[in-house]
Amino acid sequence: MGARTLVKDKVQEMAEFDPRTRSATAASPSSPDGTAAVSLRRYLAGSKGEAANLEPPRGRPLTMDDIEKRSHERFPWQRSEMEFPADGKPQPRTRTAQAHGSITSVTSPPPHAEEPAVLDLKFVVAAAWTYRTPILAIALVGALSGALLSATLPKTYSATSTLYFDPQTLAVQFGQSDSAPSPEILNGTIDSQTQIISSRRVLETVATNLKLMSDPEFGQGTAGSQAGDLNRVLAELSRRIQVSRQDGTYVFQVRVTTSEASKSSTIANALVAAYLDDSRSSAQSSSGSVNAGLTSQLPALREALVAAEEEVRAFTARNDLFAVDGAQIADKRLQSLDDLLVAAQRKIIEAKAQLDNVSKLDLNDVLAGDAAASRTLGDLRTQYAGLSANVSSLIERLGERHPQLQSAKASLSDVERQIGLELQRMVTGARGTYEVAKKEEADLLKELNVQKASQTTNASALIELGELQRKAKAAQDVYEAVLRRSEETAAEKSLYASNVRILSEAYPPERADGPGRRALMMAGVFGGGLLGLGLGVGAAVALALYRRLVRRN
Structure with a gap:
C-alpha cells in the first residue's frame, strides 16, 4: 500500500x-x-x-x-x-x-x-472525482455533438424489383423438354444471371440512359476525363446495387439504394430493363453469329460429302462391287449360280432316269401300256391293236394263205416297225437331254468357280470399300447436322423467349431506410455522451499521472 x-x-x-x-x-x-x-x-x-x-x-x-x-x-x-x-x-x-x-x-x-506508480481503480476514481466538472462538461459536449451528427446524417431509400427464373424455358433451350435440367445447371445459370445483372455493360447502359454522369450523387460534380467520370459513376452505381437470390427458389431481387425514393425505383426498373434487353440482344447476337458460322461451313462440308460419295462410286465401278438393295451384285450372282447349279444337277438326275427308263422299253411294254406317255406311241398302239384284231379275224375266216391276210400282216409289221423307231427316237431324245443337263452343270460349275475366285480376290477391295462408305456416311451426318442446326439458329433469331420474367417492379418507398430520426438522435446523444465521458476520464487520469511524475521528479 x-x-x-x-x-x-x-x-x-x-x-x-x-x-x-x-x-x-x-x-x-x-x-x-x-x-x-x-x-x-x-x-x-x-x-x-x-x-x-x-x-x-x-x-x-x-x-x-x-x-x-x-x-x-x-x-x-x-x-x-x-x-x-x-x-x-x-x-x-x-x-x-x-x-x-x-x-x-x-x-x-x-x-x-x-x-x-500504480494505476488502480482507486486512483482512477479519485482522479475522476477531482476533475468531475471538466469531465461532465466534455460528456455534455459529446452528447450535443452526437445529437447534431445524427441530425445531419443523410436519408437513404431502397427500392426492390423481383425477378423469376423459369426453368422450363431453360429445359427447352437445352433440348430437355421432357424433363427439367439438373440442379447443377440451374444453380449455375441463376448465379450467372445475378452476376450479369450487375455487370459493367448493363450498368453502363443504365448510366447512359438515366444520364447519371450529371447527377451529383453519382457524378460527384468533379471535372475530369469522360472515361474517368464514367468509371466513378459506375463504381458508385455498383456500390448502391445489391442482387440477391432467395434461398432454395428461382427468385432473385434487385435492390437499389439512393438518397431519393423516386430515383431508387427508377434506377432499379432501368437496371432490370437493361438486363433483359442485354439478354435478348446477347441471345440474338449469339444465334446470329452461330448461324453465320454454320452457314459458312456448309459449302465446305457439301464438297467433302460429294467427294467422299464420288470416291465410293469410282472404287465400286473399278472393282465391280456394285450393290443392289444393300447387297453386292457379285454376292447375288454367286447365289444365283449356286441355285442354277442345284437345278442343273436336278435335271441331270431326271434326264438320267428318263434315259434309263426309255432304254428298257420294247414292243410288249408299249402294248402293255408301261411305256412313258407319248401321243405317237398311243396312236401306234391303237393302230397295232386294230390291225392285230383284224389279222386274228382273217385267220379264222380266210386261212393262213389268203392274200388279204398277208396284207393285214404286212400292215401290222409296219406298225411294229414304227413303234420300234419311236422307241429309238425316245431313247435318243432322253440321251440328248441327259447330255445337255451334264453340259449345263459343267458350265455352271465353271462360272461358280470363277465367281468364287473373284470374291476371294475382292475381299480386300470390299474392306476398303466399307471404309470409304463409312467416311461418306460420316460426312453426310456432319453435313446434315450442321444444316439442321443452321436452320434452328435462323429460327431462334426471330423466336427468342426469355427465361426471366418480372414478378414485381420497383416502386418508390414511403419510408427511409434504418431507424427513425428520434431514435437516431437518442442514439447519438447516448453514444456522444458516453464517448465524451470516456475521453474526460482518460484525460483526468493522464493529468493526475503527469502531476505525480512532476512531484516525483
Missing part, C-alpha cells in the same frame, strides 16, 4: 476519536446505513483560522497532497529511533494515538517517501 493511501486511512481512523467530530456527528443526521457522515475537509480545517491557513489557493481543487499536509500538521508524527538507523536507510515509523483509553500502534512510511 502506498504512503498516501495509508495516510488517508489513518486520518479517517483518527477522525472517529476526535470530540469535535463526534459532536458534529451527533448534531448531523445519520447516513442511511447508520454511520455518521463526517466531513474530512471541515475536520482537517479545525476552525476558521486554521482553515484559512490550510485552505489551498482558489481556483485549484483539493488534492491528496493538501490532505496529507494537513494531516501531518494536525497529527505530528513522532519519530522513533528505528526510523533512520546508522546505515541511512529509512525504516517504518511508529506512532501512538490514545483515544477513549485505548492505545493503537500505527506504522506509517515517511511523509515524503517515493510513491509507487
